[in-house]
Amino acid sequence: MDQQSPALSPKQKLRALFFSTLYISAFTFGGGFVIVTFMKRKFVDQLHWITEAEMLDMAALAQSSPGAIAVNAAILVGWRVAGLPGMVVAVVGTIIPPMVILSIISFFYAAFATNPYVALVLKGMQAGVAAVILDVVCGLGGAVVKTKSAVYIALMAAAFVANFFFDVNVILIILVAAAFGVVRALFQQRKAAKK
Incomplete structure (x- = not known):
């Protein structure tokens, strides 16, 4: 089937x-x-x-x-x-x-x-x-x-380093990454609206 x-x-x-x-x-x-x-x-x-x-x-x-x-x-x-x-x-x-x-x-x-x-x-x-x-x-x-996005790759590497080497809480990493994603999306929307 x-x-x-x-x-x-x-x-x-x-x-x-x-x-x-x-x-x-x-x-x-x-x-x-x-x-x-x-x-x-x-x-x-x-x-x-x-x-x-x-x-x-x-x-x-x-x-x-x-x-x-x-x-x-x-x-x-x-x-x-x-x-x-x-x-x-x-x-x-x-x-x-x-x-x-x-x-x-x-x-x-x-x-x-x-x-x-x-x-x-x-x-x-x-x-x-x-x-x-x-x-x-x-x-x-x-x-x-x-994705070949230097920003996403750097964010992924930074999240790994923060958790693995500095024992930063995963929840904090997720919240920071989410906030970064929201700010980046808003920035890209504004940039597109100005064109």
Whole structure:
């Protein structure tokens, strides 16, 4: 079945959106940035429902908004793909797996907490998560580099240096970068209006 968006009816698109977010959420461990990577692969690379630039913007918005990155990203992707029904479907698909898994874990918490095999599995998963997060950094950072904008590249490098070397809080970095983006956009609008 061709999963390109023009070939799908609205109902089929909602169904595909639900099962895509359900699958991504069920088999992704390591937090929001990992889910963003898989959302990019599914909705940008495979289904072509959104562009890479839109996914980059959505990842930034999901990170800077309150709440879980995975749910924030699902809200944005769902809204972009199918409006309000898409947003609801994407969020439900995203939250079902963690709710089920956490319910099971909380029921058997004592057994999980002391089991050395579970501890080893979690250690192994940490290594995999680190690799996936590195993939996100390379993919999304590469998209910024492809813009060939010295300003954006310098801002990205400055944000990295501020956090990695000077331990500046990520929230402060996001707020400064957002303020910079607003000022730059207003400056460009004024410049265009004067022409």
